[in-house]
Amino acid sequence: MTLLEELKNAIINVEPKKAEETTHLLLNQGVGAADILNQALIPGMDEVGRLFKEGEYYVPEVLVAAKAMNATLNLIEPLLIQGDVPRRGKIVxxxxxxxxxxxxxxxxxxxxKGAGYTIVDLGVDVTPERFVEAVRQEKPDYLAISALLTSTMLHIPAVIQALQAAGLRxxxxxxxGGAPLSQPFANEIGADGYAADATDAVSLVRRIDLEETGT
Ligand code: B12
Structure with a gap:
């Protein structure tokens, strides 16, 4: 079994320590962040999602797998944001x-961050009021909203309405973005952009920047 397969299995088998150790080994061997993400972490989490859906895993297992994934992401973060990229706009x-x-x-x-943007992360379970307050204080170029549940995606329009009511839209x-969202949904609620994954998310802001400022 390759080390990438071992890392994928460590996520699937809910072994955070093994996941971190294997990631260190992969990084020492010079394996790139994109391979670690696309060949181990994301397919591993997809499999955890499948096991959850089929009732083989319960929330506690998924929670520990998520912790393992977040810890591993932190280890590869320096690789994703290294290099001399020009500073760009701010994203809440x-x-x-x-x-x-x-x-x-x-x-x-x-x-x-890797593409040069400054990130202000408000965390999870963010109310429309907190989003609005952050836009008022931070004056970002972009407000990015994530939703992973078909129920919570329906709360996004309330954020847009709150921005409108505050005169900040x-x-x-x-x-x-988020798994249950789509471009038609984004259009319907009046968002300015949607991306299906993290790579597309970078292309999206670069495209909007180019359209807006030409840089
Ligand atoms: C991990 C996980 C959890 C963990 C979350 C821990 C954490 N720290 O995140 C825990 C255990 C807490 C959890 C809880 C629940 N979960 Co859950 N969970 C998952 C799981 C397995 C993986 C999600 C994930 O991290 N994927 C990996 C990442 C990299 O992908 P992603 O999130 O889609 O993000 C990518 C894109 O969507 C996009 N993107 C995401 N956000 C944004 C934002 C912007 C602006 C942009 C541009 C792009 C973008 O880019 C990302 C990177 O490429 C999914 C199954 C799945 N396969 O998705 C279920 C899933 C999302 N959960 C589900 C459910 C039902 C629940 C619970 C209701 C279960 C319960 N009975 O309690 C609770 C809800 C808790 C709550 N109130 O939020 C369902 C949702 C079903 C639905 N249609 O709504 C899923 C689909 C599982 C299933 N098949 O049933 N869950």
């Missing part, structure tokens, strides 16, 4: 009210 990000999923949000944040571009 959070997971919408009622939703505790943060792995996707953390991954998107890391990729944006035109000051910030609203980006949305």
């Amino acid at each position: 990000i959070g997971t919408v009210e009622g939703d505790l999923h943060d792995i996707g949000k953390n991954l998107v944040s890391m990729m944006w 035109d000051d910030v571009k609203v980006l949305v």
